[in-house]
Amino acid sequence: MKSEQRQLPSYPLRLEPKTRAKLEAIAKANGRSLHAEISMRLDASLQEEEATPADSQSLTVEDVRRLALEVVRAELTKAGK
Secondary structure (H helix, E strand, O other), X not given: XXXXXXXXOOOOOOOOHHHHHHHHHHXXXXXXXXXXHHHHHHHHHHHHHHHOOOOOOOOOHHHHHHHHHHHXXXXXXXXXX
């Protein structure tokens, strides 16, 4: 079957060593190659993004962090610190 698959263009990807190590461990636990694990996760992320309307009110982790920081700063300002 592999000989019948078309050859996809190569795309070198630089990863932080910790990130690569985590992905390799997860891929091994799932019985996949590193490439297959990364591809599956990217595809899932894109599908999730497509399923969520752009104008939805869902917050990302970064949105929550930013809001929390704003609240903490406001409270510190009120407390005079």
